[in-house]
Amino acid sequence: MSEPQNESLFEAPPIAEQERMVEAILFATADPVTVTELTGRMPHGSDPAEALAHLRKRYEGRGVNVVKVGDAWAIRTAPDLGFLMQKETVETRKLSRAAIETLAIVAYHQPVTRAEIEEIRGVSVSRGTIDQLIELEWIRFGRRRMTPGRPVTFVVTQGFLDHFGLENARDLPGLKELRAAGLLDNRPPPGAAISDSEEGAEEADQSDMFEDDA
């Protein structure tokens, strides 16, 4: 706008004005724009290439840059700010029962092989479950077991200890303590048939008696 202007006033607008024009066109056009196209859209005598060079310089180091796309020009987000165009939504989900049990076995029995985990759980452990725990950085590979097949073992990580607020995996409460804490009474399906009948029996008896009564 304040650029010195040697051209005749009757010719092209000042280069600063041309720069504004190129800026507006590049901004508003849905596709990259060629110099030819700019020439066609700008007032007669304009020098879009020159204006583009100015504009390009002006946007150097800015949040958006003037970039060449093929033989056309466009304004694009600065490469280092691409992360702003992503909106990360973090969803926190509860770990699946299989994963919790697997993790618990690793924590209590480390180093432990996959076969051992399966033996303790009584069901096979899916690859996904192990992968998930490794990805969460709660378990990692330990040493190979010096037994036939040299199976890998799994151990818990420092990240695991940090997450669960433990200094050491040995700090995990034992079965007795779990029971004392009432955690073993809170047992659903496995023994359900039995524990149910224990409690249920009394009720059944009672209702029987009431029927007798009647």
Add this chain to the structure above:
Amino acid sequence: MSEPQNESLFEAPPIAEQERMVEAILFATADPVTVTELTGRMPHGSDPAEALAHLRKRYEGRGVNVVKVGDAWAIRTAPDLGFLMQKETVETRKLSRAAIETLAIVAYHQPVTRAEIEEIRGVSVSRGTIDQLIELEWIRFGRRRMTPGRPVTFVVTQGFLDHFGLENARDLPGLKELRAAGLLDNRPPPGAAISDSEEGAEEADQSDMFEDDA
């Protein structure tokens, strides 16, 4: 990108960097972006309002400007360069006189009920007119009025402000003068019979007058 960064990783980026980020975000979208949204997308501790003020100043007089739209911000081409943009011009359906007047009434009297619009224009408002303005996303439903019948009200939208280049509804041309002249007052017609309820009153009046006429 090349900003020196001596701050701890946990502190907000330097304001110049924040300005770049705001610039990138505003350039990336056609819709106005609220400060809240900017805050959500920028690194923790950023001050988008401050960055916006810098950015707005930077783009003063340029081919594109940083404009405020309600409580959001956008980049728009400078209005004086509109002539370059024939290719981008969107042919909008020509609005009927009724639609234009209704839009103006909603803008100046908002929140306004349909009965009030009809009272001002002296004719009933066709459903199509309201629908058209809602479809254009220039008006939307506001709160219900806490009067008998709890009628819905209409208010103008951010899209309306954006379309007409208004920072907010208080910037409507001549608003102050109209208010000072009492022309935005909700002045009920004189007489108890009439001030009852606008809709009901008209009907009552009509039947009275027909009797007079006869």
Add this chain to the structure above:
Amino acid sequence: MDVGAFEGPLDLLLTLSRTQKVDLREISILALAEQYLAFVEKAKELRLELAADYLVMAAWLAFLKSRLLLPPDPTEEGPSGEELAAHLAFQLERLEAMRKSAAQLMARDQLGRDFFARGITEDVQRVRRVTYTATLLDLMQGYARIRTKDEFRPFVMDRKSLMTMEQALERMRHLIGFAGEWTDISSYLPEGWEVDPARRRSSTAATFAASLELAKEGKIEIRQGETFAPIQIRKKVPRDE
């Protein structure tokens, strides 16, 4: 004049008022009413279809005119002619103001016509990251769940206070051969089980159920003297028939 060109009676009134060539605030409502009524008369002569609201307005203006011309009747209630006229003037002024405002609004620079939004937009990519969490309690409960699975298997074996009907049946089949006389079923309970309440309850129920089963099979007979009286059984002796 073309009636169809007007957006209702208020619009017609506003147009007529312009012929008075005065500021709307100084307009003569009486004169305006007369102009309107003349217009409607003419429309009738020309047999033009006038919408009902134009006729309603005509009737109202005729009423207003009479109020404005006649001296006020003190017995009559309601607003005076002047008040009604003032309100009509206000309505006209307000409509005119809105007309002007609408024109000003539409004369503004408009998006997509005079100024433009970004042409190349970048959508914000929504990246959904799922993290998993568990508490120490989850972990311990999980472990307890597995370990008690083991514990329960032996527990099934050492259900010390539980007797099943099968067990009772097994036991009674051995003993029933010796029961020629009526015997209280409580005497069939395993030794020691009659002391502990839980065991007594369980073994009594099992034994009673087993007795019913044996009775069904025709191996024994059951009797009870009265409600709550002891239940007795004895071996059923096959009769010769």
